[in-house]
Amino acid sequence: MRSGRKSSSVDKAFELIGAVSEAGGAGLTLGELAAEAGIAVSTTHRYTTSLLELGVLERDPAGAFHLGVTLIALAGQYLDEDGLRAAARPYLVDLVELSGETVHLGVPVGNRIVYVDKVESAKSVRLVSRIGSRVAxxxxxxxxxxLAVLDxxxxxxxxxxxxxxxTGRTLTGAALLAELDLVRTRGFAIDDEENEEGVRCFGLPIMSVAGEPVGAFSVSAPAHRFSIDDCHRLAPAALAMAVNIGRRLGYPDRRGRRVSGTTTPTWSTGSGTPHRAPRPAPTKPPRPSEPTS
Structure with a gap:
């Protein structure tokens, strides 16, 4: 990211932040960041030290810089006032009522998902999470x-x-790529204790007019009371909610029908290997209407 204006400290700081943002999930090393921003390495080091202390940037174990939690918090405030969070909130409430479980809203930031809103289950045993948390x-x-709908x-x-x-169930390599193909086909994803043992989640993307994911929402619950079958039964209503959230943001639905004829990889008892399980016949939950709020 280059410009002809580097006269002030603010200019330099924003050049560095912008370069890290444009780098995406891979991040930038100190040398790469200096070259991309057109700033001397020594100056870049001085500025990044301050930006790290402020939480504007973060550095991973490999030494690459990524956007930090301070920017994420500011983004969350913007979304709360004027965008995704306000558009999604009525549907998050509806989905909690429909599922009985906690629902999260997140946005992609770098190579992570950041929680920007949640509606908690009324059940006494529920998941503990924090808005602003970053997850893989x-x-x-x-x-x-x-991931499934990114370019x-x-x-x-x-x-x-x-x-x-x-966990022992986290998918990587070819297994993950096959899973993403499945997610792209049916329009929703399932985390079958892949991020945290004993926790199962069901999530969907929220798409922009350009066909890019601007966010996602999910149902999260203890695995013993939230089955794969439950995820599939929620799918028709949740897919309609994703479309309606997009419409409230001004994004038309261009994805077409989803769900029918798909299966979910499940874990065979004792083997530790996934196999394809037939999708249960979907029930007919009430189609969510467009909220007036």
Missing amino acids: MHSTAMGKAV ERRRAEILAAGLPAR
């Missing part, structure tokens, strides 16, 4: 929902940044 894309329902170049960048196994 490859091992979560919201993350896989987003190939961006998806490859994120996958190349590393796929650490969060």
